[in-house]
Amino acid sequence: MNISKIIVLAAVLITISCQQEPPKRLGIIPEPAHIQYQDGYFEINEQTVIVIDESEDAKSIANELITFLKNQFSLSIEVSTTAQNNAIFLTKVGEQIKEGAYDLTVSKKGIAIRAGTYQGIFYGVQTIKQLLSPKNSIQKPILSLVTIKDAPEFKWRGMMLDVSRHFLPKDSVKQVIDILAMHKMNKFHWHLVDGIGWRIQIEKYPMLTQKGAWRKVKENRKPWEEFEVCEQNFDGEVYGGYYTKEDIKEIVAYAAERYIEVIPEIEMPGHSEAALQCYPEFMCKGVESTGVYCAGNDGAFTFLQNIITEVVELFPSQYLHIGGDEVGKEGWLQCSDCKQRMATENLKNADELQSYFVKRMEQFIHSKNKKLIGWDEILEGGLPERATVMSWRGVKGGIEAANEGHDVVMSPGSPCYFDHSQGSSEFEPPSWGGYNNLLKVYEFHPIPNEIAADKKHHILGGQANLWTEQITSLNHIQYMILPRISALSEALWTPSTQKNKEKFIDKLDVQFDRFQELGYEYATSSLTPNYQVSYDKTTQQFNLRLANELNRYEIRYTLDGSEPTLNSTVYTKPIRYTSPIHLHAVCFRNGEQTGYPLIKMFSTSFSDQCTITYTNAYNDAYSGGGAEALFDQKFAISRGDDPHWQGFKKDDFEVTIDLGSVSELSYIGLNFFQHIGSTSVMLPTNVSIAISKDGKNYLPVLNSAIETIEKRDPFIKRIETNFEKQKVGFIKIVAKNRGTLPEWHIRKGAAWIFVDELSIK
Template sequence: MKNLNLLLVLILAVFFSCEKPEIVNTGIIPQPNSIKYQKGQFKVTSKTVIVIDNSEDLKRISNQLNTFLKTNFNIELEVTTEVQENAISLLKSNEIKEEGAYNLTVSKKGIEIKAATYQGIFYGFQSLKQLLTPKTKISKPILNFVEINDVPRFRWRGTMVDVSRHFQPIDSVKKVIDILAMHKMNKFHWHLVDGIGWRIQIDAYPELTNKGAWRKVKENKKPWEDFEISSQNDEDEVYGGFYTKDEIKELVAYAAERYIDVIPEIEMPGHSEAALQCYPEFTCIGAESSGVYCAGNDGSFEFLQNIISEVVELFPYKYLHIGGDEVGKEGWLQCKKCQKRMQTEGLETAEELQSYFVKRMEVFIDSKNKKLIGWDEILEGGLPERATVMSWRGVEGGIEAANAGHDVVMSPGFPCYFDHSQGKSEFEPPSWGGYNNLLSVYDFNPIPEEISEDKKHHILGGQANLWTEQIKTLHHIEYMLLPRLSALSEALWTNSEQKDKEYFIDKLDVYFDRLVAQGYNFAESALSPEYDVTYNKDTKEFNLSLKNEIDRYEIRYTLDGSTPTNNSMLYTKPINYSKPINLIAFCFRNGEPIGYPLQKMFSTSFSDQCKVIYKNAYNEGYSGGGDKALFNSKFAISRGDDPNWQGFQQQDFDVIVELGSVSELSYISLNFFQHIAATSVMLPTEIIVEISKDGKNYTTVLNEILPTTKKRDPIIKKIEANFEKQQVGFIKIIAKNRGVLPEWHIRKGAAWVFVDEISVK
């Protein structure tokens, strides 16, 4: 019995000695596949050394490590090849087999990062940096004992940045590379060429950069509207830029030092206005503005082959992207040379002619020891045997290609297009297309169920795409990448069994501090308050719920239109109201407001008896939610694709609102939309608002002529009618549609009126 008690004591002693220490959330992103903490700590001091072999790679990584320690802790360590304790050891090891895998151990002996490749050691170094940052949480280089075993799930973890629409200086591109490196991304797809600008020096064709890299700036025109090449020294205002071969070599080397492969994109056969305005002899006669190379002209292929011969000398990675998307084929069908080509080659459709074009270029690219990759349109008409597909129009093209035995990179518009908005606030900066929020990116899985089990290995990974129609600066690029890149990195790196969305959200608190410490501009969209309103028929009260996307941090609000402070009302449960409220809400983090405010006036006019009578029916495709849409307390934002807009094509918005009961009112407002650059929606020309107690005798409280504005950016125009308090049971509103778009508009045809949310008080 005595021996049994002694054994029990020993077991308990071992148990408590192995008890996990209390660990600060260090927020490693992407999440390692295995991370185990032990009791104990190691401190990096000036006596600690960095142990490496004599390779150039580890010398470079050790220099980066010393720069990091100097910047964050004012410590610079001796670098040695002699193995010893109290060291940060960077070691190659044959024990670790997988590409990019690493082992990071912190023990009383020091810090050890082992990997089969220098790339793996670099990834371990990225995790070590995250364990030691940010300063706001870790002021001294002290690490808990830990063992991390990690390996990336996918080989292709990419990001594309378009520099054709808006050119970025080489130093800005380097900063993008730095952002990718800190997230363990390993592919940079550089969209160098498109219809709007040619950005790469080609010695054989100097006009590509003498003129194709520059465009005339036209008042009230977007870059792609009436595109006209110019030259840098043109007397008119010009915009553009290009990279010299030396700059490209510099960028490729910079990326290689961070173990990132650079994939250039040279567009063909479409999206090539910049090149073809410089060398029009390679387009179809009669289709000079199409931006499509003539597939019947052998000179087109010689031109592109000469370009590719120079491009491949600058980019050592095996892939060359040819684009291949959105090819306007109408010119081919009218071109005698193209028709002759189709007859000679036995081609029946324009899609087959595109396939001929792509296959012919693939043979040449293969002769240069490169692999062709293109957008999923290269599937049309038949795919070259060795081609790799980048699937952007959803995942269907990727499924088809993978099941046919082709390698695929999944990059669907949802959720991988980072030029799309990541928040619903009207204060978001300009974006393009739809809505891809942070957590939708986190949920991205590049391997759909429709891919056969024996074909899943053809999915190389995934990629984010950042097109820059709306994005002019590095500051804006950072905003669109961050924090979504953190979600994508975990989706592509971490095994699905180890992914934990709730823990990822918890890690964001540390991650945000890290971004602030490094001076990055990042979106706070996931922290901005969102709302939902319901109506209780029994109590005749409205219930207003507030939240943010990640369901973290406190929300404070006011109901009188004043700006919330840290002492304002704390949101803990739905807000009940039976009278109009003027809400402003902010999310607060560490006592400071973060994200965008939610600013709305919530009316109380909606009830079961409220009815809207339409003289002209709204368009079913833009119903806004139906007959109750104008009183549902769901406010549309400044995007034409917001489902809360109610649309009227070439007809007036002409309604009578029956409130269901008589109320004392003094205010009526409603919102209208215009976005000339992207839609046919324009503000109405005139607004008339009338009120009545009995529905028979109306009094005009607003008659406003709206001046036409040619502003291209989106506009939400709030129309407000203020009047003396009186009994109101009916409201009549007429917003006159201009009918036809004006001559100066970029589009032709019918004009639309978009309207949303009538508020009264």
């Protein structure tokens, strides 16, 4: 054989080898309890069959796998009930160690998924789908030989979706359920009812959806401000929607096919404005409406019991959630019927009256063969004997309930509220509340140390909650869920001994591609560059460090404010600078920009000798970090709870800055914040800036009246001035506070000014 033929043959063998090589980018999320790879592979081909029993469950699961292989690889395979080689066996066996457990084996002869339940088989198929996706890295249906023994650590792995504040169409709800299913989540808590929207058809009380499902849209008002129900055909802008009983049945069946239990929430006794505006006879009489059912009115209990009777017929779930949180009890203490109830039942206070309310409803719910579950406020005044607690105000309520022998679902606001922001960039979409980043979710463990050893079994698991004050679309919902639900799924499924943060981060690279392939909108907040600045007194240099949350992928940057490209400098070590820089940094993944940009101007003229004198003291609750907050190189973002804002209540912001030495300057700028929708913080009415070389003779370089902006959403306004370069040792800044909030503002009282980072160059 001559050398040319040898080369050709070698090339063919190499090509075949490469074509048959199992995929390298394996990323199973959540991580299995046990996984072991062997040498070799199995390829699914046209002759492969899926072997199942004759049950409808098995056929449904097999059809999901058939559809996946058809869409992913244009591969059509058949189903059989007869065992054979070259097959995918979906086998339900008699024994079951743990709910949802499954064994998966890939051998040279085929694939075998064995489980004690069809739910376990379904989870095994989800793992197969992950082993064969995404398309960009797996061209053929080839699997490495592997043995997986898997089972969930916790039996409650859920997510709550609020559709009251903003309604989500039926097909969009199904897409949310699909996301939960691919992550092996098994509970969908459906927040159907709240103060500003009733979303479920109740035949006995048609006004609940004729009016309670619709609200008047009022200019410059959030949905919950001056809330008012109306008919759908009201002459004016209307928002709303609801699910018919047929819609509910369809969604519940859709979830059941994916082994997800749908748990309805019917709020009581508070958060009930929508219902009570339709049926005001069930609120306290002679009391300003607080959106709370009258606990002294037997008719209110009959009303709720009739509703529950219809609800439980639609939901096979063993649980019914009653809410029970944030009840405005002051109305009860003014209501003659409630005071009579307290006297008759020998109740000492409003907490005990709430406990009476919850216990009475629990007895009825129990008579319907359901379990009552509520937010941790139902602990106030005493829990019903059979109640399950969902702990959201931290974990304290859950600890108390579990130690008393009650079942608990841990869902603390930190880190389980997915309506909270997941990144610190000013470019993040609107969010609510605090800040829960991806890896913070990954570190979540639902069993606190304070729970007694013999009570730990009462912790059923955990769930995420997605409230929709700021969220109006499916894309935004997907963004807030993904990839945090990936982190939560591993936190709740994978044994803590098997969890590995670095491995999870590596797997996210594959998961991101899966999301893209499925057309999901997902957050790249964890890829957005963050910064940290330090000052070296010895070298008199500033050091700027860049990193993203995952500490993955390259960051490229410029120092002149221009947008980085693939030709820009790659960040590899701290950036040292002695003169002002205008940083623009971006993360690149697979050669494309990802995440949000980091764009900041960093000054250098604030030396150790720099001092600041305040005419009016900043508020202690909003110090921004103290006297040096204005030039600490930590930029506040457009959130009122950002700790870097410095706040002044009613007083002007008036400071004199001694730079400690004379520098040549030509620019001064600083940021002000406003958020009318949720705070009393407004822009100043006027800003003046003056400069001086000696601290005695000042030259004005800015005196600007600031336009009043009635925009409700949060924003930052940059106030800046450019002037002819000159020597400056002192800067004086005055921002006039309007003092009192204007009449059109949703709040009353004193106005605030929030100010941050002063930049000079």
